[in-house]
Amino acid sequence: MATQQTQDDLFRKNYPLFEDQLVHEIEEQGEFRTFPADEVLMRKGQYIRSTMLVLNGLIKIYREDDEGNEFLMYYLKPGEACALSLVCAAKHEASPIMAKTVVETEVMMVPVDTMSEWMGRYKSWYQFVIETYRNRFDELLITLDNVAFRSMDERLEFYLKRAKEAQGTTLLNISHHEIAQELNTSREVVSRLLKKMEQKGRVELHRNAIELKNL
């Protein structure tokens, strides 16, 4: 758990556009929390009473259907918030998504009611909300493109690139099984496609790890 001082630093570093007064309010009203890696923060069907502002770490946002299928929509990085929690919170609807930490992650939880009040009071807050919608919308469109237009090998490649970019490393510690789930396909298909990529020299495969070469 960060001290009061480093917490404040973290906040200002990741949300530099927020007014001082707003930062104070967030720190006052919000709840600072740390989650370990691979923790599910929110399940499909849950009701949302607060939104998370990411301070540190990395979160994956999944879409789930009723039969337990899932796939990765996008990552949430420090300085970002989940547009969906803004959507659902305001509509008092159940969450249509699942969120899971990739690594240990620090977030600030902000209650919904407080947030909507800030919309009127802080210009920087509503600009942030609008910006969040925009960025998530863009990301969602890209995800949609991939699912709609691309074949599995292209989608896998995009998946790896995005993972590399989000995690900031070319060594991904992830199993074929998990990739398969996040692309909504089967483990065998992922294994075979990765094998082909390895033969082309684009990746190197290890147990529980994939090293990206020419991507």
Place this chain on the structure above:
Amino acid sequence: MATQQTQDDLFRKNYPLFEDQLVHEIEEQGEFRTFPADEVLMRKGQYIRSTMLVLNGLIKIYREDDEGNEFLMYYLKPGEACALSLVCAAKHEASPIMAKTVVETEVMMVPVDTMSEWMGRYKSWYQFVIETYRNRFDELLITLDNVAFRSMDERLEFYLKRAKEAQGTTLLNISHHEIAQELNTSREVVSRLLKKMEQKGRVELHRNAIELKNL
């Protein structure tokens, strides 16, 4: 072209929450336009300088990729606006979508700069913008679900239901070819699936028309 009076009525009917002052400004600054059916309003790659508020008629929003594939994302009905034009306009990015009228459609074109100014001045305007993002986000998620999790027969059925709901009729004047494009599949597949649905008594097929029965 509507007279000044009916234009104002149209506006207030479809956007009842806007303040009087805002309505006046929109009518002053905006450009009222009428488009015939099947007109392309915006192409992928174009830069956007204004947003459309739909007053009357119906618009389809498509996603296109570089190879000319396309698919239907959602409909825009009177009282709605395209979230994407809000996104792109603000970012000065090229449009990632294509918009086409379904029937004769009346819209109010509002310049981007004016819009962002209203964000600060009119509470009802920014609530409208936020609401627009929310609704489009929700719709996009549903579309994504269909593409990701459902098979073509389920997707076709959903497509027909949505068309019925948007157009307010059970008699759809549309060719198999067009449906195929909007689902990003081939005409033959659509024809075969429709034939099966007809055998089950769920639709009745005519030339250039599909009559929905038990949907």
Place this chain on the structure above:
DNA sequence: GGCGGAAGGTGATACAAATCACACAGACGG
């Protein structure tokens, strides 16, 4: 050090959908 479980490899088969090929029917203009 052997055992069990998770991760990964690989062939065989099944199936939905895409593609190719062609026939036919209704609309419409000359």
Place this chain on the structure above:
DNA sequence: CCGTCTGTGTGATTTGTATCACCTTCCGCC
């Protein structure tokens, strides 16, 4: 009334992916 064009129906074939079956390897743990 004929030719052409667009829309539709349908068989045959191919392709990408999913599924099933089974095996090997690696790792931690009792």
